[in-house]
Amino acid sequence: MLRFLGTRLLRAGLTIAMVVTFAFIVLRLSGDPAQIIMGADAPPEAVEAFRIAWGLDLPIWRQYFSYFGAILSGDLGRSMRDGRDAIVLVVERIPATLALTLPALAIKIGLGIPAGIYAALHRNSWADRLVMAVAVAGFTVPSFVLGLLLVLVFAVQLGWLPSGGQESWRHAILPVITLGLGGAAVLARFTRSAMLEVLGQPYIRTASAKGVPWRRVVTNHALPNAAIPTVTIIGFMVGSLIAGAVVVESVFSWPGVGRLLVVAVANRDLAVVQCILLLVAATMVCANLIVDLLYGLLDPRLRSAPRAAGH
Amino acid sequence: MPEAPLPVIAAAPPKPRRAPMPPLVIAGFVWLVLMLCVALLADVISPYAYTALDLRNRLSPPVFLGGTWLHPLGTDELGRDVLARLIYSIRTSLLIAFGATIIGALVGTSLGFLAAHFRGLVEQAVLALVDFSASLPFLILALAVLAFFGNSMVLLVCLLGLHAWERYARIARGLALSAGSQGYAAAVRQLGATPWRIYGRHVLPNIASTLIVSMTLAFPEIILLESGLSFLGLGVQPPETSLGSMVGYGREYLTRAPWILLAPAATIVLTTFAVSLIGDWLRDRLDPTLR
Numbered sequence: 046m047l048r049f050l051g052t053r054l055l056r057a058g059l060t061i062a063m064v065v066t067f068a069f070i071v072l073r074l075s076g077d078p079a080q081i082i083m084g085a086d087a088p089p090e091a092v093e094a095f096r097i098a099w100g101l102d103l104p105i106w107r108q109y110f111s112y113f114g115a116i117l118s119g120d121l122g123r124s125m126r127d128g129r130d131a132i133v134l135v136v137e138r139i140p141a142t143l144a145l146t147l148p149a150l151a152i153k154i155g156l157g158i159p160a161g162i163y164a165a166l167h168r169n170s171w172a173d174r175l176v177m178a179v180a181v182a183g184f185t186v187p188s189f190v191l192g193l194l195l196v197l198v199f200a201v202q203l204g205w206l207p208s209g210g211q212e213s214w215r216h217a218i219l220p221v222i223t224l225g226l227g228g229a230a231v232l233a234r235f236t237r238s239a240m241l242e243v244l245g246q247p248y249i250r251t252a253s254a255k256g257v258p259w260r261r262v263v264t265n266h267a268l269p270n271a272a273i274p275t276v277t278i279i280g281f282m283v284g285s286l287i288a289g290a291v292v293v294e295s296v297f298s299w300p301g302v303g304r305l306l307v308v309a310v311a312n313r314d315l316a317v318v319q320c321i322l323l324l325v326a327a328t329m330v331c332a333n334l335i336v337d338l339l340y341g342l343l344d345p346r347l348r349s350a351p352r353a354a355g356h
Numbered sequence: 357m358p359e360a361p362l363p364v365i366a367a368a369p370p371k372p373r374r375a376p377m378p379p380l381v382i383a384g385f386v387w388l389v390l391m392l393c394v395a396l397l398a399d400v401i402s403p404y405a406y407t408a409l410d411l412r413n414r415l416s417p418p419v420f421l422g423g424t425w426l427h428p429l430g431t432d433e434l435g436r437d438v439l440a441r442l443i444y445s446i447r448t449s450l451l452i453a454f455g456a457t458i459i460g461a462l463v464g465t466s467l468g469f470l471a472a473h474f475r476g477l478v479e480q481a482v483l484a485l486v487d488f489s490a491s492l493p494f495l496i497l498a499l500a501v502l503a504f505f506g507n508s509m510v511l512l513v514c515l516l517g518l519h520a521w522e523r524y525a526r527i528a529r530g531l532a533l534s535a536g537s538q539g540y541a542a543a544v545r546q547l548g549a550t551p552w553r554i555y556g557r558h559v560l561p562n563i564a565s566t567l568i569v570s571m572t573l574a575f576p577e578i579i580l581l582e583s584g585l586s587f588l589g590l591g592v593q594p595p596e597t598s599l600g601s602m603v604g605y606g607r608e609y610l611t612r613a614p615w616i617l618l619a620p621a622a623t624i625v626l627t628t629f630a631v632s633l634i635g636d637w638l639r640d641r642l643d644p645t646l647r
Binding site: 056059060061063064067068071072074181182184185186187188189190193194196197201208284285288289291292295296306307309310311313314315318319321322325326329330333 | 484487488490491492493495496497499500501502503504505506576580583584587588589590600603604607610611614617621624625628629632
């Protein structure tokens, strides 16, 4: 188990290092930072002085290492627009985003998984067809279209709910539903196909043949095995809690991380964009790591596999 | 250590009778062909230029909401014909999606083949890149690149082309590895064929059906990504227009002129739906292993 944990941790660290390297490369490829920050009409001596002050005259590999060091110590630069630390700007937006993505995650899991299981257990029934139809719609209707349709019906036509902003909990209802429904559809589709695959396995037939009640077969044999692919998707959803609402936040003018990202991209506020990029990658890698560990819990074969291969 | 050779099927099993094409899939094909015709014939069938202004008929509703046949789908705030803009948007969006799908398949398949051919360090590097792209949601990556490099049509197509490259790479690597152990690739190699010939003429045709299925499944995802970026105002830039940017623009007039937004939104949904149906059908038909 320790070895399993060790290799996973190493891979997670490597992936983070690659994201940092990626950020460094595109940052350098996108132009001379001194020139960008000082402006095109800055006097050459001033630009040169800036280069020396920020270490931009050093060889590229030393710049790379100092960049790495700065990021490890939490120095992610300042926003070019309001001069504050990029990390502060981003972190203060996180609660607003979580206020949308956490309830949405609850809807996805609470609606998607039961629907998928039910559809698989009643294959080809009308309920199965309904779940599949909704699941396909959930994939083909982009979130901005769904969001705007909800606004058109519930805010413009019926006037029940506000169309955007963040004044009260009622403002969160439409964005949460938009996010939740799309994700629930994806999850239902995955759960259904995972369940169907497991239900076709010989051990399910064996269990029912030896007289285990069907309910027990489902809860003790089918569900744990079908959980593995489903957990992967949920892991991805947990990993995108911080920046998974880019489009929906824009539709509903919700002041979260996603909205900040869109504005920062439009203004080419590179420090903020880079900060969000690293934060998202870190969240994603952590979520993947947890999923990997859960695999070990769910499937003992994966836990012992590296040891068996080693001896 | 060489991989265990896959069992070689000696005689082809008798072909099962082909099931007729489901009506929904036929409808999907019809819709897709219609969209392709619109894209190809945009200059011929469009009633106006997509930038032409008609200032006397601003925000006029479509025919079925009491408008005139002058502008069958209505006009926007500047009096531009919604139908004309829709036609050109379909062209832009489809062109981007086709270009990006082909780039993704080319890049991914080539990298997959490289990994399978050289093994060792090259393979590890490709697998590390796959890990990297799995660590970032594609939309965030795309937004970051657009922030760093600014926006242009070429960059947008290349960027969207990177979507799903890792899927092709994984498939191409896996299939090339198993093809290598199946004998036919080894046989041509013994005959002195170059790697280009082995991969281009012998391995590729054998894995083409799986790749085509992946392309059909990636295509609607790319349409959705492009329309999402354009909706945010970070994809296709005016005066060019795409389905997503039309929805983004129409959003400002949601209460007064919902038709600006509904026509392109419906087109996005129907097109992705059609291609997804075709992709699912092709997958069940050509490649039951890909699930």
